[in-house]
Every structure is written in C-alpha cells, then in structure tokens.
Amino acid sequence: xxxxxxxxxxxxxxxxxxxxxxxxxxxxxxxxxxxxxxxxxxxxxxxxxxxxxxxxxxxxxxxxxxxxxxxxxxxxxxxxxxxxxxxxxxxxxxxxxxxxxxxxxxxxxxxxxxxxxxxxxxxxxxxxxxxxxxxxxxxxxxxxxxxxxxxxxxxxxxxxxxxxxxxxxxxxxxxxxxxxxxxxxxxxxxxxxxxxxxxxxxxx
Numbered sequence: 001x002x003x004x005x006x007x008x009x010x011x012x013x014x015x016x017x018x019x020x021x022x023x024x025x026x027x028x029x030x031x032x033x034x035x036x037x038x039x040x041x042x043x044x045x046x047x048x049x050x051x052x053x054x055x056x057x058x059x060x061x062x063x064x065x066x067x068x069x070x071x072x073x074x075x076x077x078x079x080x081x082x083x084x085x086x087x088x089x090x091x092x093x094x095x096x097x098x099x100x101x102x103x104x105x106x107x108x109x110x111x112x113x114x115x116x117x118x119x120x121x122x123x124x125x126x127x128x129x130x131x132x133x134x135x136x137x138x139x140x141x142x143x144x145x146x147x148x149x150x151x152x153x154x155x156x157x158x159x160x161x162x163x164x165x166x167x168x169x170x171x172x173x174x175x176x177x178x179x180x181x182x183x184x185x186x187x188x189x190x191x192x193x194x195x196x197x198x199x200x201x202x203x204x
Contacts (some may be wrong), residue, residue: 002075003062003093005128008055011140012043012147012154021159031162038158045189046154051202052076052113056135056145058083062093067124070117070118073203076134077113087115091123098129110134136165150200155194160190 015035022031047054053076063072079085085108090097107116113134113168136150137143144151164187 004060005063007047007051008053008135009044009047009056010054010143011039011138012046012054012143013151013158014144015039016142017144017151017155021155022162024156030150034157035162035166036191038161039154042154042157042161045157046150046197049189049197050195050200052200053135054137055119056080056133056138056142058133060131061130063092063128063130064125065117065121065128067122067126069121069126069128071093072115072117072130074113074115074130074132074134075202076132076136077111077202079110079113079132079134081110084131085115086131087117088129089117089119089121090127090129093127095129098127099100108132108153128142147200153190153196157190157193160189 015032018035018039019031043054053059056076059076061075063074065072085104086099087101089101090099101119105117105119107118108114109116115128115130117128137146
C-alpha cells in the first residue's frame with residue numbers, strides 16, 4: 001500500500017477528439033465546457049479503476065509491505081527505461097529507519113512497474129521507499145500517443161455521457177400500476193471500455 005499520497009490524474013483525451021465523434025457535428029464552442037468537464041471526470045474514473053498514476057514524473061513513494069514480501073507493485077507503469085530506481089527498506093515509516101539497498105538486491109520490471117525484492121524483509125509490517133520515474137504520460141498528448149486504446153476508451157465514455165446527459169438515471173416511465181421503470185437503464189461504464197481498462201489495471 002502506497003502511503004505517500006493520491007494517484008495523479010490528467011486528461012486521457014481532448015475536446016477536439018470527442019467532438020470529432022459527435023454526430024451531427026456541433027459548432028465550435030457549443031459544448032466545449034461540458035465536454036472538458038466530462039473528460040476530467042472520466043479521466044479521474046479511469047485512474048481509480050486502473051490504480052495507476054496518469055502523469056509520468058519522478059516521484060518518491062513509501063509502501064507498506066508484509067513480512068517476507070518478495071515483490072512490490074508500484075503505483076505507476078511503465079517506468080522510465082533510462083531513469084535510476086532507488087530502493088530503501090526499514091522497520092517503520094520514518095526516513096531514519098530506511099536503509100538504501102544496493103542494485104543487486106532487487107530487480108525492477110520497468111514495463112509493468114514491479115520490483116522483485118531479493119533482500120530479507122523481516123519486519124511486520126515493513127516499509128519500502130522507492131524513488132523512480134514512471135506513469136502513463138508526461139502530457140495528455142504523450143498519453144494519447146503511448147496508449148491509444150485508453151484514449152479511445154475515454155473518447156467513447158465521454159461521448160456516451162454526453163449523449164446521456166439528460167437521462168443519466170435512465171428514462172423513467174410509469175407503469176399502469178403506478179410503479180416506475182427505467183427504459184434505457186441507468187448510466188454505467190461501457191462494457192468495451194471496462195474491458196480495455198481491465199487489460200491495463202495495476203496488479204495488486
């Protein structure tokens with residue numbers, strides 16, 4: 001468990017990309033503010049589902065690990081292929097207890113954001129501090145270029161929200177007995193979008 005803070009969020013797509021999918025097309029500026037708000041909301045939802053940092057930056061994070069732990073899943077992937085990774089381990093969360101490990105005491109799997117711990121981890125719980133550079137993209141444009149399937153999923157989810165904006169709870173109809181029903185069902189994440197996110201989801 002990362003104790004250092006929340007996952008970073010950035011937009012997974014752009015207003016221009018979403019508007020290109022709208023049919024019939026809308027005039028410039030007509031829906032820009034709403035679409036941008038939906039992009040921000042969907043991007044935050046994606047980050048929560050993925051369990052990954054959206055922004056690629058250098059960060060130092062503290063993780064709580066169980067006794068005898070042999071692996072650690074970081075909150076970011078992929079890790080920068082050329083950036084240095086520094087790993088420390090100790091018995092409590094205080095910096096003074098953390099001892100820097102040598103590079104031959106751990107293996108970093110940078111594409112998937114995993115660290116294999118080759119040293120002894122006798123504390124319950126123990127704490128691993130990792131300094132690394134990683135995340136989905138340095139900017140929205142970088143994220144779109146590197147993860148076009150995630151950007152496309154964001155496009156479709158935002159478009160769906162845009163189309164359902166007047167009936168997110170479903171179209172309500174009254175039955176003859178006075179009961180209510182939802183003709184189109186309540187809003188939820190699109191199935192194909194969920195499948196794409198699941199393929200990239202952070203391993204626990």
